[in-house]
Amino acid sequence: MASGAAVTTTAGAREAGEGLGRLALRRFLADRVAVWSAAVVLAGLLLVLSSLAGLTATGWGDEVAVGHAPPHFLLLRETPERGAPEGRDADPAVRQSTGPAIGPASGPASGPTGAARGPTPSDVVDPIEVEMRLIGALADPRGREAPTSTAVVDPIAQELAAAEKSVRPHRIIPPEERAQSLPFGADKWGRDVLEKTVKGAETSILVGLAAALLATLIGSALGAVSGWFGGWVDDLSNWVYNVFNAIPGILLILAIAAVLDTKGTLSVVVILGLTGWTGVYRLVRGEYLKHREREYVRAASAIGASHLRRILVHVLPNVSHVILVQFSLLTVASIKAEVILSFLGFGVPVDGVSWGTMLTEAQNDLLVGIWWQLAAATLAMGLFVTALSLFTDALRDALDPRLTH
Amino acid sequence: MTAYAVRRLWQMIPTMAGVILLVFFLFNWVGGDPAYVLAGLFSSQEQIASIRRELGLDEALHVQLLIFLRQVLSFDFGNSWTTSEPVSRIFATRLPASLTVVGPLLIIETIVGVVFAVALAWVRGTWVDRSVMVLFTMGMSVSILVFIILGQYLLAYRLGWFPVQGWGESFGTNALVYAPLPILLGLIVSIAPNTRLFRSFVIDEIDQDYVRTARAKGLSEARVLFVHVLRNALIPVITFVVSNLPGLLLGAFLLERFFGIPGIGREIILAVERSDFPVIKAATVYVALATMIFNLIGDLLYRVADPRIQLR
Numbered sequence: 010m011a012s013g014a015a016v017t018t019t020a021g022a023r024e025a026g027e028g029l030g031r032l033a034l035r036r037f038l039a040d041r042v043a044v045w046s047a048a049v050v051l052a053g054l055l056l057v058l059s060s061l062a063g064l065t066a067t068g069w070g071d072e073v074a075v076g077h078a079p080p081h082f083l084l085l086r087e088t089p090e091r092g093a094p095e096g097r098d099a100d101p102a103v104r105q106s107t108g109p110a111i112g113p114a115s116g117p118a119s120g121p122t123g124a125a126r127g128p129t130p131s132d133v134v135d136p137i138e139v140e141m142r143l144i145g146a147l148a149d150p151r152g153r154e155a156p157t158s159t160a161v162v163d164p165i166a167q168e169l170a171a172a173e174k175s176v177r178p179h180r181i182i183p184p185e186e187r188a189q190s191l192p193f194g195a196d197k198w199g200r201d202v203l204e205k206t207v208k209g210a211e212t213s214i215l216v217g218l219a220a221a222l223l224a225t226l227i228g229s230a231l232g233a234v235s236g237w238f239g240g241w242v243d244d245l246s247n248w249v250y251n252v253f254n255a256i257p258g259i260l261l262i263l264a265i266a267a268v269l270d271t272k273g274t275l276s277v278v279v280i281l282g283l284t285g286w287t288g289v290y291r292l293v294r295g296e297y298l299k300h301r302e303r304e305y306v307r308a309a310s311a312i313g314a315s316h317l318r319r320i321l322v323h324v325l326p327n328v329s330h331v332i333l334v335q336f337s338l339l340t341v342a343s344i345k346a347e348v349i350l351s352f353l354g355f356g357v358p359v360d361g362v363s364w365g366t367m368l369t370e371a372q373n374d375l376l377v378g379i380w381w382q383l384a385a386a387t388l389a390m391g392l393f394v395t396a397l398s399l400f401t402d403a404l405r406d407a408l409d410p411r412l413t414h
Numbered sequence: 415m416t417a418y419a420v421r422r423l424w425q426m427i428p429t430m431a432g433v434i435l436l437v438f439f440l441f442n443w444v445g446g447d448p449a450y451v452l453a454g455l456f457s458s459q460e461q462i463a464s465i466r467r468e469l470g471l472d473e474a475l476h477v478q479l480l481i482f483l484r485q486v487l488s489f490d491f492g493n494s495w496t497t498s499e500p501v502s503r504i505f506a507t508r509l510p511a512s513l514t515v516v517g518p519l520l521i522i523e524t525i526v527g528v529v530f531a532v533a534l535a536w537v538r539g540t541w542v543d544r545s546v547m548v549l550f551t552m553g554m555s556v557s558i559l560v561f562i563i564l565g566q567y568l569l570a571y572r573l574g575w576f577p578v579q580g581w582g583e584s585f586g587t588n589a590l591v592y593a594p595l596p597i598l599l600g601l602i603v604s605i606a607p608n609t610r611l612f613r614s615f616v617i618d619e620i621d622q623d624y625v626r627t628a629r630a631k632g633l634s635e636a637r638v639l640f641v642h643v644l645r646n647a648l649i650p651v652i653t654f655v656v657s658n659l660p661g662l663l664l665g666a667f668l669l670e671r672f673f674g675i676p677g678i679g680r681e682i683i684l685a686v687e688r689s690d691f692p693v694i695k696a697a698t699v700y701v702a703l704a705t706m707i708f709n710l711i712g713d714l715l716y717r718v719a720d721p722r723i724q725l726r
Contacts, residue, residue, distance in 0.1 A: 252432030255702040257661035260682070264437070264698050267686040268444045341555075348557045349668065353683060368559045375567050387560045394555035399548075 033330075036407040043403030049396035053214060060211040069204040069362060072182060077379050078195035080202075194381035196370060205362050206385045210393065212363035216277050217344035223282025224343075225336045228289025235290070236297025237320055246290070253287050262346070266355040277356045281343045289335045296328040330408035337401040341394055348390070364390045415717060422710050426703075433702045438482050441691050442475075482695075491696040496688045501696045504681060511581060512677030514588050516666050519600045524655055526601060527608030528648070532639055534609065535616040550606035558603050562672050565599040579674040596669040611654070616647040649719045657712035660704040664697075 037043050059065045163169070193203045235246035253261065265280045266272075297320075300306055309323045344364075350356035351365025359366070364386045371383035465471075470481045485491050491501040537543050570578040576595035582588050619625065620643060628638045667679025674680075678697070685693035717723050 248428060248432055251429045252436055255429050255433055255706050256436075256698055257664055257701060257705060259661070259664050259667065260698055260701055263682060263686045264440060264694055265444075267689060267691070267694050268440050345557060348559060352559055353671075354687065364557070365559075368557060368563065372559075372563050375563060376571070383560070383563065387556055391552060391556045395552045398551050398555060 033407045037403060040403050040406070042399055043407070046396040046399035046403065049392060050400050053210065053393045053396070056207060057211045057214050060207055061215075065204075065207055069200060069208040071201075072199035073191070073195070073201055076195065076197050076199045077374070077377075078191050078199060080191065080194040080381050193385055194379075196382050197374065197379075202382050202385045205367060205382070206364075206389045209362045209364045209367050209386060210389055212274065212357055212361055213344050213347055213365065213390070214393065216274060216281075216347045216357075216363070217340045219278045220281035220285065220343040220347070221336050221339035223278060224285035224339050225289050225332060227282065228286035228335070229293045229332050231286070232290040232293030232295075233297050233320055233325070236294035237301055237316070237324075239298075239301075243294075246294070250287055250290055253284070258284055262350070263355075266350065272355060273358055274356075274361060277347055277350055280350070280355075281346055285339050285343065289332065289339070292331050292335060293328060296331055297324060300324045300327060334401060334405045334408065337397065337404060341397050341401065344390070344394060344397075415714065418717075419710065419714060422713070426706050426710075429706060430703060433699060434483065434486055435479075437695055437698050438479055441695055442478060442482075485696075486699055491692045494685075494693055495690045496685075497690075501692050504693060505678060505696070505700075508676055508678045508681045510585070511588070511675050512663055512666065512670070512679065514585065515593050515596050515600070515669060515675060515677065516662055518589075518593065519597045519604075519666070520655065520659075520662060522597065523601050523604045523608055524651065526605060527612045528644075528651060530605065530609040531612035531616050531647075532644055534613050535620060535643070536635070536639055538617065538620075547610070550610055553606045554610075558668060561603050562599050562668060565595070565602065566672055569598075570595055579672065581673075581675050592673070592675070596666070596673045596675065600666060600669055612647070612651055615650045616643060619643045619646045622646075646720075649716060652719065653712040653716045656715060657705075657709045659708050660701050664701065 037047075056065065191201050191203070193201075193206075196202055196205065231246050231249070235243045256264075261284045262280055265283060266276070269276045269280065301324075306319055306323055309319050314323065347356055347363060348365035348368060351363050352369045357363040357366050367382055367386035371380075371386060374380070374382055470478055473481070489502060493500055494504060497504075534543050534546060566578065570576045577592060579592075581592050616639075625638060625643060628642045629635075633642075664679050664682065666677065667683055669675065670677040670680035671683055682694065682697050684690070685697075
């Protein structure tokens with residue numbers, strides 16, 4: 010129960026001999042489960058980085074195989090010819106003309122763009138659009154004017170054009186060159202499930218990390234100020250906390266999703282960040298309340314350290330273990346929440362891919378007996394989130410030796 | 415205790431005021447002009463002006479806030495923007511379906527969770543305990559969606575043991591035909607988190623002095639666990655369940671959506687999809703109120719069950 014038991018690396022490194030941070034690290038390394046889970050988490054993060062840097066899964070959007078091409082390990086079974094995917098081929102002219110025109114093929118960096126609101130990218134051909142094109146009423150998305158003889162004005166032409174522009178350039182592979190089978194199969198459009206899983210991991214994990222970071226920042230800042238200054242600042246923050254806590258999380262998430270006009274990856278981060286901070290706030294506030302009266306803080310005050318300096322330099326390192334564990338917990342929660350939000354259609358837009366959008370597609374696939382996309386997304390998410398959860402548990406045990414379970 | 419309850423009720427007022435302010439801020443300010451949402455993409459200036467007049471949007475902000483406050487206090491949020499059904503009737507008619515699923519689910523999942531928790535505490539520290547806990551961690555890492563998708567596909571679509579989805583007119587049909595599969599899947603999803611939480615309640619009790627005394631008296635481990643420990647561990651369980659009741663009502667929204675159950679959760683999802691603000695606003699305000707009241711009931715129950723607790 011030593012008062013400094015929770016000092017982490019920053020403070021610990023300054024001490025002579027073996028620091029407490031090093032002790033925590035040794036405790037962590039002694040735990041076999043912890044080391045393995047840390048390795049898996051690290052591997053996942055490296056995969057995200059490589060995908061982000063454009064090294065892996067650059068071609069996730071390319072239709073490299075026939076629709077619903079089976080995985081290699083199922084090749085012994087017959088390979089059903091499911092014909093060309095409905096959407097992509099229906100309008101090859103638009104595809105080819107827009108494809109190369111849009112910037113360099115920078116791959117994943119373009120990512121899901123927020124511009125594709127409402128009308129879907131050309132993955133799905135809108136029957137109305139086809140019809141209107143037939144009657145010559147539609148202003149061509151490429152910018153040509155619609156025939157003036159018809160009085161009909163396409164009401165969503167602008168949106169459609171914007172959506173067309175935002176669609177990533179795809180490599181066009183003629184149907185006869187498409188693979189009949191892929192290592193882990195293909196989705197409805199013939200996209201490689203493995204590449205999609207990697208790309209989906211990038212989106213899901215990044216969203217999880219960003220949302221957790223936002224929530225942790227809000228919670229820690231508010232908690233630190235609230236616990237440190239007390240008085241009316243504390244009362245005000247507590248009031249805000251009570252208000253956010255009174256509304257069940259799901260409802261608050263949905264309410265914010267309803268008012269946010271732009272549906273996209275950034276919205277998910279904002280929604281989850283704005284709703285997830287309360288737990289961090291409560292804990293950090295408690296820690297600052299406790300540390301405010303500690304002797305080392307009073308000593309710092311006596312030598313004239315400012316409030317800001319005491320909050321950030323003196324106390325923060327001593328409560329950082331709480332924040333770190335909360336951040337880790339929030340990441341797990343955010344990844345799970347992103348999946349559900351994307352499934353409901355309030356999350357990652359259709360031109361992006363995340364584990365959530367994969368599961369959504371997989372639900373329809375399953376009805377025709379296509380299970381590999383479901384399996385891939387489930388396995389990837391299960392593995393990473395399990396590892397992250399176990400890592401969090403181990404982290405808590407290592408950083409706070411007073412906890413014994 | 416009455417004084418405590420009165421004071422807690424009194425303290426709800428600022429929180430409730432905050433909830434109302436937050437909802438007002440979200441829907442009238444962040445959400446943009448509701449008239450544009452309501453009128454749609456293709457609307458004339460006159461249409462928008464008339465909608466603004468109807469909703470009181472051309473009034474000053476504080477007048478709008480008063481209008482909202484009156485709605486909250488009179489339990490009258492007007493009509494749904496999409497179906498023109500009174501909001502109050504939407505909730506009244508959707509509640510039975512939600513309760514048919516959530517009611518039995520809550521009872522069964524609590525009992526199963528407690529039994530699992532005590533069973534795990536019985537073998538605590540052994541490989542059984544550890545492997546079950548790892549299994550639960552893995553289960554919790556897989557998205558709820560996967561359990562529902564697979565459960566619906568295997569048990570209903572492939573095996574045909576249950577209807578794939580649907581909802582009937584009579585309570586009997588609903589409870590016996592349509593509700594069992596959602597309840598079963600809800601149970602499967604909730605076992606892991608509930609057991610983990612309840613197990614920690616049991617473990618908290620197991621090192622207490624009275625347990626040592628009971629063992630010292632020569633009682634069997636089963637009697638110690640199921641009579642002495644369980645009675646005390648049940649207190650936080652009951653508090654937890656009671657305070658989470660309003661949230662649970664919403665929490666079944668995924669089940670309701672997958673199985674086409676016309677409940678409150680599904681209604682809220684639909685409202686979010688259609689930007690049906692009155693429904694979401696009403697749900698947020700009243701569920702927040704219900705949550706606060708049930709939290710208070712939970713705390714009071716805690717006091718009743720454990721007189722040592724001093725409520726301040």
